[in-house]
Amino acid sequence: MTRRTGRRPGRPGTREAILDAARTAFAERGFDAASIRSIAGAAEVDPALVHHYFGSKDQLFLAAMNFPIDPGQVVPKALAGDRDAVGERLVRTFLGVWDSPAGSAGVALMRSAVSNEWTARLLREFVTTQVLRRVLENLDVDPAELPLRGSLVATQMIGLAMMRHVVRLEPVASADLETLVAAIGPTIQRYLTGPLPS
Amino acid sequence: MTRRTGRRPGRPGTREAILDAARTAFAERGFDAASIRSIAGAAEVDPALVHHYFGSKDQLFLAAMNFPIDPGQVVPKALAGDRDAVGERLVRTFLGVWDSPAGSAGVALMRSAVSNEWTARLLREFVTTQVLRRVLENLDVDPAELPLRGSLVATQMIGLAMMRHVVRLEPVASADLETLVAAIGPTIQRYLTGPLPS
Numbered sequence: 001m002t003r004r005t006g007r008r009p010g011r012p013g014t015r016e017a018i019l020d021a022a023r024t025a026f027a028e029r030g031f032d033a034a035s036i037r038s039i040a041g042a043a044e045v046d047p048a049l050v051h052h053y054f055g056s057k058d059q060l061f062l063a064a065m066n067f068p069i070d071p072g073q074v075v076p077k078a079l080a081g082d083r084d085a086v087g088e089r090l091v092r093t094f095l096g097v098w099d100s101p102a103g104s105a106g107v108a109l110m111r112s113a114v115s116n117e118w119t120a121r122l123l124r125e126f127v128t129t130q131v132l133r134r135v136l137e138n139l140d141v142d143p144a145e146l147p148l149r150g151s152l153v154a155t156q157m158i159g160l161a162m163m164r165h166v167v168r169l170e171p172v173a174s175a176d177l178e179t180l181v182a183a184i185g186p187t188i189q190r191y192l193t194g195p196l197p198s
Numbered sequence: 199m200t201r202r203t204g205r206r207p208g209r210p211g212t213r214e215a216i217l218d219a220a221r222t223a224f225a226e227r228g229f230d231a232a233s234i235r236s237i238a239g240a241a242e243v244d245p246a247l248v249h250h251y252f253g254s255k256d257q258l259f260l261a262a263m264n265f266p267i268d269p270g271q272v273v274p275k276a277l278a279g280d281r282d283a284v285g286e287r288l289v290r291t292f293l294g295v296w297d298s299p300a301g302s303a304g305v306a307l308m309r310s311a312v313s314n315e316w317t318a319r320l321l322r323e324f325v326t327t328q329v330l331r332r333v334l335e336n337l338d339v340d341p342a343e344l345p346l347r348g349s350l351v352a353t354q355m356i357g358l359a360m361m362r363h364v365v366r367l368e369p370v371a372s373a374d375l376e377t378l379v380a381a382i383g384p385t386i387q388r389y390l391t392g393p394l395p396s
């Protein structure tokens with residue numbers, strides 16, 4: 001069996017409808033339980049069209065996940081400016097993405113990553129290569145320290161997203177963005193540029 | 199229908215076998231997918247006996263979750279000592295529980311909390327009433343600040359557990375315990391006793 005993965009240009013409306021349906025389905029039901037058939041149904045298209053545009057469900061998930069959080073666009077903006085406030089800017093940017101409608105893709109990713117080893121691997125790859133690498137290569141820190149710094153940042157950021165958007169622990173769940181930036185920014189700053197344990 | 203929830207004294211081996219099987223099942227498959235029948239099968243007992251000892255699957259889950267992390271025992275130990283190092287002691291205690299065989303119950307809880315609203319509520323209740331309340335009521339901080347301090351601690355602790363034990367992001371996944379205590383202890387300390395954003 002051959003699988004066509006090319007995209008038809010000129011039909012962005014259909015692609016967006018499929019991606020919207022996919023994000024909702026993945027957020028509400030997780031990767032494993034959301035079917036191409038149900039996503040196609042929600043988007044009011046034939047399942048074959050979903051396969052035609054995106055290939056596999058994995059590829060659809062990647063497309064749904066990458067769209068709202070394009071690290072290539074978002075990270076450089078957060079990095080620009082005073083190095084001593086990069087922690088606060090990264091928290092503000094991160095929460096801005098999660099608090100937007102696009103955040104449902106993040107919830108989908110979290111749900112899938114804890115129940116599906118493939119998605120956990122995907123999350124690790126995404127966090128490491130698309131986000132942390134971009135952050136750290138612009139910060140002028142000892143390259144040998146990058147992995148530990150990056151994974152410490154990930155512990156705080158993922159925990160923040162999990163408590164605010166998945167578990168919904170108050171008052172973090174409904175705290176205003178700047179309160180969280182002020183409280184958590186210094187943590188990210190220390191993990192990125194502060195002293196590490198020897 | 200009446201449901202008997204009394205426990206037969208004198209058969210601790212059977213109860214432990216059921217709890218062990220439950221923890222494994224919940225960790226590997228999550229709360230929703232793990233069945234009483236499969237747990238009973240793994241423990242080599244009749245499913246009716248599981249219902250007899252623990253009542254519902256929910257109650258079995260609570261028992262499986264509470265056993266390894268008895269906050270009434272663990273938290274006071276972590277709190278005893280110098281107030282300025284309570285952050286490090288809490289991280290050390292938290293990681294000690296997660297790194298032990300009992301940590302599989304924590305993975306089970308995390309898996310269920312992200313896919314099941316009931317378990318998310320359970321996790322919130324557990325974290326808030328069993329852990330954070332015990333920590334914060336012994337720290338002599340402004341009671342009005344307790345909820346924010348507590349939920350900030352939860353963001354870092356849950357994110358740490360998630361990255362180390364579920365997503366397994368390196369090097370946090372296999373870092374030695376004292377490296378993480380030194381790196382993350384100051385974060386917890388600041389959330390508990392440092393200045394908060396106004």
